[in-house]
Amino acid sequence: MDFDLTEDQRMIQDSVERLMADRYTFELRQKYRREAEGWSRAVWRKYAELGLLALPFDQQDGGLSGTPVETMIVMESFGRALALEPFFGTIILAGGILRHGAGAAQREAIIPRIVAGEMTLALAHHEREARYARDHVAVTAKRSGDGWILQGRKDLVLQGDSVDRLIVSARTAGATQDADGVGLFLVDARAQGVSRHGYPTQDGLRAATVTLDSVHASTADVVGHPAQGLSILARVFDEATAAICAEAVGAMAALHALTVDYLKQREQFGVKIGSFQALQHRAVDMFMSLEQARSMALFATMMVSSSNAAERGRAMSAAKVQIGRSGRYIGEQAIQLHGGIGMTMEYKAGHYFKRLTMLDILLGDSEHHLGELAAGGGLFQDE
Amino acid sequence: MDLRFTPEEIAFRDEVRSFIRAALPASIRHKMVEGRDLSRDDVVAWQRILNRRGWSVANWPKEWGGTGWGPIQQYIFMEEIQMAPAPRPLAYGVFMVGPVIIAFGSEAQKRRFLPRIANLDDWWCQGFSEPAAGSDLAALKTTARRDGGEYVVNGQKTWTTYAQYADWVFCLVRTDPAAKKQRGISFLLIDMKSKGVVVRPIETIDGGHEINEIFFDDVRVPADNLVGEENKGWDYAKFLLGSERTNIARVGVSKERIRRIKELAARVQVRGRPLLDDDIFRRKLASLEVELKALEITQLRVVAAERNRAGRGTPDPASSILKIKGSEIQQATAELLLQVVGPQAMPYGLGDDIGGALAFGELWEMTAAPTYYNWRKISIYGGSNEIQKNIVARSILGL
């Protein structure tokens, strides 16, 4: 058993944290948020220079063959900084699909450009009626000549308004919630028939509704088997869950530190408010909640490479439950302990709180995952 | 002992209910149900409707337009308002400065201000908190120096709700810089149009604009606008903060939210079944209902005891319990509503971007997260829950 980072991993951690400390102060973040795309192209180039965009990809494809631990390190840093760039969508979601599903030609055409910071992607999978069901795909792909015609609407496509390319899940066969019959299609975001309606999300990031009206995709644009897309997605969603657990832990840790700092600064009744035992105990409860979350994020990182899909899924659900609960508790208490200032947009605490709330919702909230875990027989099964 | 309302009380409730049902503009009701912000005009329009019925300042003595209702009727009235749901009469005038003027103001102040509060001709805001004086309100620094027939006010207030709409602000100011803390504070009424008053908006985490900073730079205020005696302002402030006991738990608000949660959970589909049919969800909702029922009865116990209380104005420490529990339950309803909405809560659809987000979802979905964020304030303002617990520990438990 070994919880330590390797020398290389520590170097990655140092360099990401240095970059974020430099380029991602709260003031700069507010500035990036107001840029046309809602994130910073300049910082994206920095990620490319540091090799962050190459991390999880295979060396053969131009990547660095990083493990889930490297992803965890980066995501935690992004969580602390409340990073806005489409790393999750491009590298974790779309990148994951390419890693697990794409053919050699597709990987060769796309991954080097991602790694160079020249291309961003988003996964267009969620549909309004799906709620948290991952197998809900009503968008259709119909055979047409030697290609496919996509039709329908996707929602909450993260940063879908600014990315270059989309991976669209669409039904090639079967009914809306069938396990088979879903294909994954690479679609140029500016292709004929694609219209994108962008909007901010509740945490200051952006998403889009994407409407596909007779959008053409060629056979070469299908990732994996045109009826087996959901099994690729299942794998990718597990990796994505581990990734956002790490991001949430970064946000929680930073928010907790900010709050403890505030307790040491703020004076009322002639003393630091941190001298009130009621508040000390609250800060301790938050700390315990943070550490529980950190442990479960580590657990998720460890389990995400398991080849046992059921076991892996239960682990991700368990982690997501803990992350959701801890995020909520730490978020709410941080606002409470700050008093009025915590309620304001001009102070950082509220932004963490909002991001944590959205991270709970993303990929299924804690209630949903508790249900999944319970239905799957719980966590402690024969070992 | 009989915990039920009497037939007379039920008749009274029905009268209030049918009046509100008939008189409340549908547009205002919709905004309330959907969790959208009300405009200044909405609040004014509704209060004037109540005022025409003689109910806008129901809690005041009859000679100033009050109803003469007892505590139980007051309670029923407010609960009906909350459950409608309708805006309540603007608290800063009706429940705060109004009662202070009635109890401690001059005859001239009463005649000048009270009718205008009742009809919401003047919008009042509360200038108590300052950057360094929140929970420790007595640390306030804003000064009022006497200069002939005027006070000259300098300093800053913050977190002032709806200062952007306000015609007047009632302030706690330091009139005796030498006196320690609570002593040396006075209660001053300041016209927001006075020269030297500047309001700066503060954006809240939900993206809304309800709070502000107010800066006072050599603002000249007629000495006639002092309420009661100089340097007695702290007593009046304590009276003000303790004067609302009959509805502090806002049980009606939570009842309305639970009704709304049920309505929406019946609409939201999870794998082809309404969320409301989900057993786990129902248990969660039911357990919130148990808490709310207990709170309601606790609130009614305080209301009933109110009838027997001789002197008004001394805060009942039990109101602290009501404030704490009430805030927790209101916040729990906001959290549950967010859970009902689920991923559809993600688009931010307020302000200028509403068009883009509306392409994705519906208005009621997009207010779930902002309301959840915004309602964190309920356990902070008006004496935070920690301060309330300190009061209970000291005053009830004698610790």
Ligand SMILES: Cc1cc2nc3c(=O)[nH]c(=O)nc-3n(C[C@H](O)[C@H](O)[C@H](O)COP(=O)(O)OP(=O)(O)OC[C@H]3O[C@@H](n4cnc5c(N)ncnc54)[C@H](O)[C@@H]3O)c2cc1C
């Ligand atoms: C949305 C909103 C609207 C408001 N509207 C108005 C308004 O219209 N007019 C107005 O005058 N004010 C208003 N307020 C101000 C409000 O009353 C104060 O925010 C509140 O009194 C807390 O003060 P503070 O923000 O300075 O926090 P602080 O007093 O600094 O408190 C920070 C934290 O320390 C805790 N704490 C402080 N002292 C103790 C103690 N002794 N023991 C244990 N814990 C303690 C608090 O509970 C809190 O958790 C509003 C606030 C908000 C958020």
